[in-house]
Amino acid sequence: MELLSVNLGRPTPSPHTDQADGVTGIDKHPVDGQVRVAAPGPKGTAGSGLAGDTVCELRHHGGYDQAVYAYAREDLDDWEKELGRPLPNGCFGENLTTNGLNVSDALVGERWRIGSEVVLEVTSGRIPCRTFQGHLGERGWVKRFTRKGATGAYLRVIEPGEIRAGDPIEVVRRPEHGVTVAMQFRAVTTERELLPRVLAAGEALHSETLAQARTYVAARSATAGD
DSSP states (O other): OEEEEEEEEOOEEOTTOOOTTOEESOOEEEOOSOEEEOOOOSBTTBOOSBTTOOOOOTTTSOSGGGSEEEEEHHHHHHHHHHHTSOOOTTTTSOSEEEESOOGGGOBTTOEEEETTTEEEEEEEOOOOOHHHHHHHTOTTHHHHHHHHOOOOEEEEEEEOEEEOTTOBEEEEEOOSSOOBHHHHHHHHTTOGGGHHHHGGGGGGSOHHHHHHHHHHHHHHHHHHHO
16 A cells, blocks of 8 residues: 655635635645645644645635545546546545555544554545536536545544655554444435444544534434434
């Protein structure tokens, strides 16, 4: 398992963002050399966990639980065949493009060591938005991406350090609960009945998913008690 590229984004004008200044950081490109990775701070006030990477929309992106976004090269290759166009590393807005790692089937709470220093923990899948759709220029992309379910994974930073393209990736912890990123994604999008099941991942879940699941279970319990 290998880190193929580290991808960083700069503020870029786009008609597809809701930002008042009309810019987005989704357009990411591979960079050479080492990149510092560290926990960025709470969502809403902090952006990316990668030094030099810009997150413009802080309401829905960045923060501890979404410090890093990873996508598998194998999934990009699959989309290339389906869309009939080249998809270079970083084009899905991912910070890390991986090889040999089934990212969307990673378990929530699974930990990856990248290189000799950095340890990241899987928290959730990526929810597609209109900025992503506009960036790719594919009509109906949000529904299409959701239906396929190859979401990639958001990760929080457990141990900071530096990474670079070519670093090995090692899974150093794999929980036994069976809650995958793909399941978590379906639970918060198309199959909300899965929300009680994702609670098995506990505090490793993205904090927003954890809150949604607890609220859903509480509401069902209250209804059952009426």
